[in-house]
Amino acid sequence: MAANPAPDVRVGAVEAGGTKFRCALVRGDGDVLADGRIPTTEPAETLARVVGFFAEAQRRHGAAQAFGIGSFGPLDLAPGSPTYGRLLRTPKAGWAGVDLRQLLQERFGRPVAIDTDVNAAALAEAERGAGRGLRSLAYVTVGTGIGGGVVREGRTLRGAMHPEMGHILVRRDPRDTAFAGTCPFHGDCLEGLASGPAIQARWGAPLDALGAPVDALEIIGGYLAQLVVSIALLTACERIVIGGGVMTQAALWPRIRTATRRLVNGYLPMLRDEASLADYLVPPALGERSGIMGAALLAERLL
Numbered sequence: 619m620a621a622n623p624a625p626d627v628r629v630g631a632v633e634a635g636g637t638k639f640r641c642a643l644v645r646g647d648g649d650v651l652a653d654g655r656i657p658t659t660e661p662a663e664t665l666a667r668v669v670g671f672f673a674e675a676q677r678r679h680g681a682a683q684a685f686g687i688g689s690f691g692p693l694d695l696a697p698g699s700p701t702y703g704r705l706l707r708t709p710k711a712g713w714a715g716v717d718l719r720q721l722l723q724e725r726f727g728r729p730v731a732i733d734t735d736v737n738a739a740a741l742a743e744a745e746r747g748a749g750r751g752l753r754s755l756a757y758v759t760v761g762t763g764i765g766g767g768v769v770r771e772g773r774t775l776r777g778a779m780h781p782e783m784g785h786i787l788v789r790r791d792p793r794d795t796a797f798a799g800t801c802p803f804h805g806d807c808l809e810g811l812a813s814g815p816a817i818q819a820r821w822g823a824p825l826d827a828l829g830a831p832v833d834a835l836e837i838i839g840g841y842l843a844q845l846v847v848s849i850a851l852l853t854a855c856e857r858i859v860i861g862g863g864v865m866t867q868a869a870l871w872p873r874i875r876t877a878t879r880r881l882v883n884g885y886l887p888m889l890r891d892e893a894s895l896a897d898y899l900v901p902p903a904l905g906e907r908s909g910i911m912g913a914a915l916l917a918e919r920l921l
């Protein structure tokens with residue numbers, strides 16, 4: 619998986635998601651020694667199973683020298699914070715304050731790195747996937763929620779906390795003014811309008827089950843284009859990778875490109891025409907592995 623010159627190195631990787639936790643014990647030469655998926659239930663049960671997975675995997679394959687976590691958020695990533703690494707106020711019941719990083723550190727006595735799931739995925743795509751040869755890249759997921767991470771010069775973007783791109787405010791489509799939006803914090807922020815649950819709440823079905831009515835695709839494509847334009851304007855990154863369940867609807871991609879071009883109106887060279895847009899907006903090269911690979915990369919960097 620993750621190429622590393624030292625094959626005797628082992629790292630533990632966790633992709634912590636709202637519906638499942640993916641765990642892997644990875645050898646430095648790229649071999650995945652053990653791979654597991656644990657449904658996300660209440661924290662004590664879920665975390666006990668994560669610890670159990672690594673205890674068993676290490677017993678069979680040797681101890682990990684470090685761990686890396688790519689987690690759903692929001693997370694406290696402020697340097698020096700006494701609650702560094704903990705989940706902040708999340709709508710996911712019972713999970714606020716949970717500290718997976720400290721738990722793994724105490725249980726296994728090894729250093730543990732943590733970042734957001736999308737920053738981890740951005741790191742993997744930047745180093746091993748769609749961003750190879752570039753110095754900057756953004757990774758966006760559009761699914762149960764909307765999130766984005768940024769990598770620049772090999773480092774993920776974080777500061778007071780981490781990017782929260784899903785909650786940017788967008789201009790409403792005139793055909794979509796009746797729907798209040800689903801975000802519990804903001805109503806009609808981007809996630810409240812264009813995530814999988816927002817599509818379901820508004821039209822009663824996911825995009826691909828709607829028979830792809832043009833309006834729905836254009837409305838969602840238009841909102842996602844506003845995110846694309848905002849990322850390009852704010853970060854000047856060289857490529858944007860867009861993944862997540864909603865993006866498997868192939869007809870959405872040309873709508874995003876068309877709306878992006880219209881919004882930019884020739885101002886940004888990398889978003890000017892169809893050819894440059896096709897190069898700028900791409901699906902994940904690593905498919906569904908970018909998150910777990912990114913978590914392994916976070917761990918390797920501790921060594």
Ligand code: ZN
Nearest residue numbers: 785801804807
């Ligand atoms: Zn929001």
